[in-house]
Amino acid sequence: MKDVTIYTDGACSGNPGPGGWGAVLMYGENIKELSGGDRLTTNQKMELVAAVEALKALREPCNVTLYSDSAYLINCFRQKWYVNWQKNGWKNSKKEPVQNKELWQELLQLQDHHHVKWEKVKGHSGVDWNERCDELARAAIPK
Known part of the structure; x- marks a missing residue:
């Protein structure tokens, strides 16, 4: 399996508010930058979306080292x-629904696919x- 390094970050202007995410993927000499945004989101959601994407x-x-x-x-x-x-039906320790459940579930599937x-x-x-990911995330925040 290939060894890949990933850096991710999320940003939000207001929380909730418009937000963006950024990621940098590195394999050997290859570097790929990704980013995106959402008109109404939270910082936590953007952090998760960055890792998912x-x-x-x-x-x-791949063998992935993901930095966040x-x-x-x-x-x-x-x-x-x-x-x-x-085990608790997607409830947290306070017995409340886990926020962004669908993103967590997707991350778990992706984690099973990659190491x-x-x-x-x-x-x-x-x-x-990490600073570059922050720049990408902030630049992707919808105006």
């Missing part, structure tokens, strides 16, 4: 929050590819 862009199963500054995204996979969500290592990066700390 980046993983969906891969044409075959979203603690929500990274902690879900590292701490396996999704196991209890599924994904989820890595946290500190946002706005000068990490070049």
Whole structure:
């Protein structure tokens, strides 16, 4: 399997409000940038959409290291929050419906298709590819 590095980020102007997402995929010398936006969304949703769209862009199963500054995204996979969500009928620890359930389910399917290592990066700390994703996400916010 190919080794791919992905950086993702989401942004929102107001929360909820118009938002955007950005992703950078790297394989060897190849770099691909992706972005998109939504007129009414949340920052959390844009973080998840960035990861979904980046993983969906891969044409075959890959070993992926995915970097995000979203603690929500990274902690879900590292701490396996999704196991209890599924067991509890997609309810969180407060017995409330898990927000963005469909995106989480899609991420779980994509994670099964690829071997994904989820890595946290500190946002706005000068990490070049994370900063680039932030630029892509902010530029994709609908005006």
